[in-house]
Amino acid sequence: MHISYNWLKELLPDLTQSPTEIAEVLTMGLFETEIATTIAIDPLTTVAKIKKVEPHPNADRLRLATIDTGAGEETIVCGAPNIAEGQLVPFSPPGATVRDEDGSNFKLKAVTIRGVDSPGMLNSPRELGLGDWHGGIYVLPDDVPVGSRLNEHIPDDVVLEVELTPNRAHDCYSHRGIARELSALLGVDVVEPAGTSEQYADLPQWQLEVPADDHDTRAYFGTLLEGVTVGSSPMWLQARLWSVGARPINNVVDVTNLVMFEMGGPTHAFDADKLPGQTINSRRAKKGETVTTLDGQTHKLTDESLVITSNDEPVALAGVMGGATTEVDETSSRLFLEVANFYPYTVYRSSLVHGLMSEGSQRWVKDVPTTLAGEASDRTIALLSEVTGANVIGQIAQPATQAGPTSISLDPERPANVAGLAVTREQVKDTLLRQRCQVDDSTDTWQITPPADRIDLTGQHDLVEDVLRLVGYNTIEPVAPSREKLGTIPSDVQWREVIRNLLRDDGFTEAVNVSFEDSRIPDSGIEASEVEALVVENPAAPELAGLRTSIEPTLLNTVLGNRAELSKKGTTEQALFEFGKVFSSGDNGSVAGVREQEQLVCVLVGSRATVSEGQAVLARIGEAMGVAAEQVGTLREVPRDSGLGKKARLPIQTVVIDFDALVATASGEPDYRTSHAPAEVTYEPFSKYPAVYRDVSLVVSDTVTIEQMQESITRTGGELVADVDLFDEYADTDGRQSYGFRIAYQAADRTLTGKEVAKIHNQIVQQLHHDLGVDLRE
Amino acid sequence: MTALTVDQLAQIKSDALASLKKVADAAGLEEWRVEYMGRKGVIPQLLRGIKDLPETTRAAMGTAANETRSELTAAYEQAATQFGAVTQRVSGTGKQEAVVGHLHAITETIRSIQTIMTGIGFTMVEGPLLEDTQHDFDNLNIGPEHPARAETDTFYVSGGPPENRRVLRTSTSSVQVRAVQELKRQPPFKIFSPGRTFRNEKVDARHHHTFHQLELLSVGEDVTVADFKGVIETLFSELFGTDVKARLRPHYFPFTEPSFEADLTCIFCDDGCRVCKGTGWIEIGGAGMVHPLVLEKMDIDPQRYQGFALGYGIERMAMLKYGIDDVRLFLDNDMRFLRQF
Structure with missing residues (x-):
């Protein structure tokens, strides 16, 4: 999530920390945060007015714009399709730094384009470092003074990237949320965004059909506004949107977006006069219904699609995207402002089914507190009134069912007991008060009432976390673990380690392969078994669609992959082994219908690929485990004319051992002492190219x-x-x-x-x- | 370094022979061979210095060195027949991987973990790789609407009932739940579980769909965050062979509360390097105090008991320990990789 430093400072006027310090405070206090980017428009870039637009004499696609820079006139060559007389646009003279299409900066020089001098350029937002849009010149609102520096209107800013965690996306997916969190961490006051607090008249001719306690739509506020003049947003609003990577569209849409980034509550404005009717509902779609969203796509709706309807006709994908037919444009004069609250999983499924995601849907999916709807509605109305001239005719509402304030019992000693640190009662109280909780410490067990937006606080353990994180985990001193009693290792694991040592001492190298069958591995003449492989429904790759029933094929594939190394003249590396689990249908334990067994496979190649070598391996293992050699496992020679045999061009003997069965018949106890030494080995990278x-x-x-x-x-x-x-x-x-x-x-x-x-x-x-x-x- | 003399060489030879006499078994013989005759052994190291000698003495030293090597080789081979050991190639600078094989880097890392953890009282448990959603999710407080359950991350295996589908385990946490439930363990207990885990992720230098995790779980009446810090500082200090300190940052997991990300002081530098990206800290993994709902699922009273759990990537530990830079190397099984361990 992008957070603008300037925006934070507006909400936290007493903030003294720099962006880097804020990133550190947040990382150590709640969310991993780092500096993402900066906004820094060159001071030489100014606001100019286009006086005249003419075609370029030598280039069809270019035009000449004569501009008033406030200090005189200039004629600039411009390729943008959207310039027109009377517009106010950004003008960068030679010497100004602008951004190139690959993201790097370059300094402008006076150039000649197809025979016409161009002392500078008119800029698109992307060229000014404002997002990615490069579809035309950035057209500014009419009231920006000609000749003023653009960075007075879009000041320098630092943008932070905050990695939200799911448990705090409810309240922190906004500037206000982060500001409140910084307030708790740093002790500075938050200036809350101002909304209206009026009671609105009802709309007698309108009807809201959303039932109370609806599962999908937990709150709904629909406000009818008139007197709207749709146009450009004022520069302060545009600057705010640019800072979070959003592009200004028009003042109505911009206000709704601003409130979302400011408070975390998505809202949507319909053109009231384009709505089919005055009955509004939010319901699951019916088979056969469709809706065309703002991006021009028409969607066939399902019963997993939540839609806003007007006279029972779908006009929006609720929580995901508004509909095209009711879009606000420069002709709109009346708005129907929707501020609602939707159930997360419903929006998630709807978003998935239609392959559509938006800033709004991303917030719904994380669960937005229902109390935000009323606040966001009031704030949006206040801003619309200020910015678009709108006034409210009336409102229909189905507010969220107000649950009474729930308090959580907290044993004040608990944070100290969990931490292993002396946390005082004063600290417990203070950290919770700073997070806007009400603290009743009049009884032995305290009662804590969290603020309405902290829906993550449901139990004592949640409160303990929020106390300790503000106290600081790194004030806790580590306690050295006791060495009085040793732990143990299961005996079947010990047997495995004993055999590993034995094989290694006998010149075997251990391989570790994936648990999937690989259908690309050439046939090695293994008899088709009746064992049924288990199927992976969503494999990593089409050839890895089954779970291996035996390690033998993949270990043989390892031999194939190492052909060059293993067939070096005079090599003594002629043996590989692998331990691992193999799977099939059946029953042998933890999960019904699944047989999971430990297998050991050894492979001998080259001059060691003889029956007697194979028998020697069985004998050694048998001896170590008190089992007769012939009971240990089975030997097999890979036929030279099999697919794998032909590719390997090496004699290969395999030894396959059902290790679980072997352990079950083993006599005696494994004698395995664990050992560990810090690495004397430092891995040396090797070339991928053949030697x-x-x-x-x-x-x-x-x-x-x-x-x-x-x-x-x-x-x-x-x-x-x-x-x-x-x-x-x-x-x-x-x-x-x-x-x-x-x-x-x-x-x-x-x-x-x-x-x-x-x-x-x-x-x-x-x-x-x-x-x-x-x-x-x- | 003083120039090697013939006398010195003679002394070293007699030391080596004396040491050889003390060898008692095949393992000891191998140690002797590595120490004296192996690639990095005493004799070859000395002999590499001959090129720096003045011309006048070089030839004589060369002859003496070759003689010494022959004598020691003969003595070694005789000792080898005595112990019935298979002789390694000792002449020249023969590679010491001659007949002794190699264990996989992951195995070596797990063995180190086994040693360290049993030393501080943790007992090892293992569990199935193929799990069901009840153990892999429900019992870990990951509800049916949680994104971790989405088809994208988890490998689903066909054949199980829809309300309890089969999955390849996404972490070793399920082992803890099983271990406690099935054995009806009651606190206090300290268990650890290293094992294979699966996530349906795109494979690149830092990610793979098949990897290994270490899970720790310690539950008792007063097991605290301070204990957790002590355990990870001990584990990693011993694993990497150098003192490391841990620092905790807040994070979120459904099965722990409070949850943290743990960082360790960088083992490669003092004040910033490429590995720690200049911060002086290396991220090691997530952990936290076990969520009361998870304890309840284990039939443990959360009012009475508390504890910590962690899940760390074993490949990551091996990569830090050995300086390996690409996680795919562990499963590629290229001999040029395997023989380095």
Whole structure:
């Protein structure tokens, strides 16, 4: 939510903190807040009046606007479609800074456009840093003085981005809400926006059909106003709207928007003379009904659509968007002002069904206190009267059912007991008073009455939070936890850890894969099982639509993905394993109809992919758990001609173990001691591009060490040498030593070409000879 | 650093041999190998220094070094047959991942958590990954109209009754509820649950649909916010191997009240860096005092008992601990990643 600093200062005249300080206060006190943007129109930009508009002699789409700048006349080239004589518009001369379409600023220079000099430009709102609209020049109201600086009318401002949490969006989705919260946090007074407090006459010819205690429409105020002159809003109002990223449209719509951003209550004005009739209702739509909203879309309504009707005809999607046929425009002279309160979930569903969202609907969905409707109505009427000349004819209303003030019992010791901090009664009382609660401390258990807009305060625990957050969580000193009694780890988890250690010591590397089946994985010859996979109704991707019934396919896919690494000559990385849950229909525990089991799958590749290696794994696990090897699990060879086998081009043996069953038959207790050391490992990022391997055989005398050769190679090769691996060494018959190195060439940002590799490889060999007298083995 | 001499090399060799004699088992032998002969071991480190020696002594040192390495290799191989250990490649700077494998970074992180938490009296529990809405939502005070229930965030699995649909659990909080309900635990208790969780989110460097969470729950007659702070400062100080302090900011969760976001003092810098975005604080996750309605669902009297709960991302902890910058690496299972742990 965007909050304007200037607007806050209007509501909190005694505020001394800077925007950055306000952000900090709010972040530590309630909502994460940061500076989003600033409004800063260049002081050189002034208000000019267009005296004459002529076509550009050399360009069809451009025109020449002769303007009175207050200090003389200028002729400016302008491409906007909406300029006309008599308009007041912003004029930026050379030297002024304006905003470009990509959001960056640039300084204006005098330019010549198609042969005509243009000393400056007329500006759209976007060019002035006011929102995104760039559909034409910003036309100002008639009463703004020509030659005055625009930043006098739209002063510099800082806009904060406040991250609301759902529990406080009821009262804080507005400037007044934030101001009240800052008042509680900082102890400064709020100047409440002024509304009217009149009692309005009834409208005898009108009828409101919304029943009392209606579920969807919890309050409704409909006010008929006349004498409205629709036009531009005054600049102070326009500035307020720009600061929250809203574009001024006309004074009626702008006032309703202003009240929403100011107080949090959305309102809507209909052109009263365009309404079908004088019977107003708010109800669920009937099948077959339609409504065309202000954006021009026609919607087929359902029973989940809440609509405002006039003579039973839908004229608006309640709480979401007004209808097009009753839109207020420059011909309107009478308004029907609706200020209501709608049930959150109803607006949520309606908004979802029609794919439509608005600033208003976003507020309804968070639940707006019903008491706001009357206040917002009074405030809107007062502003309409001031800004549009409107006066009230009368009002029809179904106010919210007033529940009596509910008080909450509070044990004054509770905040201290929850915090583990000495919180005094004075602090408890003070923090609650600052949040506009009434505090009755005359009895042992206090009675606290929250203000009407704090519908989040329903119980003692809520009050405790609001006391502690104002006292400050960071005044609470941590208490070191006791080490007297040790906690335990379940024995099946311990067995898992024991086997993990065993496998790791035997050269296995652990993988962790997702729990979904992946239908893209090539077939590996696994027998189709009768086990029924469970279906994910809303999968992350179409190929991940089932829950895995076995880990084997995804672990084999891991082998496939690591083909290059696993088939390196002389590698000792030939074994992977994975523990995880697998799922199927059935019954074995927590959720009815679901079978969830722990499985262990091991995969052996290359020279380790033999039956005897597989049996050795079963034997070792069996021995550790007191189970006969043949009861541990099953072995399988991946057929070389299966889809996966063909792609892998490696011999692969799998070992599949139902680990839950194994634990159930295990004898003895697992001997697992947890261990932890702070990381000695710092992860090193690796290139996504493939490495190219070149082997080199070197012959040296015994005065040269392997480290020296390595160092020479890596020094010469620099960043392009990713690894140097000694894979072979032996003594020659002539007393010299031979070494075989595999060099991995790799770039971080590209695949190296054969030519590049050959060049650097030659350099390396030459340098080895030069530095160490090393020869290539023939 | 003084230049290596032949005498020094001889001394180191005899130290190494003496140390080898004291080795009692295969694990000890592996430790010895890593210490002396492994990539970062004593011998290779020394030998890397030979290039800095003056030319006159270099050749002689080279010969001596190669001899030393051969002798130690032979001694190692003999010891290995004694213990029936599979020999690692010790000649040269052979990679030490030769035959010892690797556990996944997530496993290592969870093991650290297990160690630290059991040390301060927390007992581990596990629960099902496939849950029902009653446990994943209702019992956590997330009503049917709450946005978290929307199709978008949660994976729904077909087959269950409409009033209690099957879901892949969105947090490990459901484990707590089950653990307490099923075992009819009454306070005081301290439990922790690390495990896999699911959120239907777009996958990028910081988000994934499949991840792991750690849940803590401590309930008793006087378990306070101060206790919570003490526990997280202990957990993270030990996990990262450096003293960290915690600070709390107000936040909101349906299952806790008061709720907070916890930040830790940045472990990478003193006064601002890229990781902490210059603020000196790293966000670690949400927590709060258990909501009375949730306690009631667990059949625990909220008038008598209180406690805290937290849910933190284990990937996040591993990323901070190991300096990993992309969460997708954990599930990509690239050998070049897996072999680093």
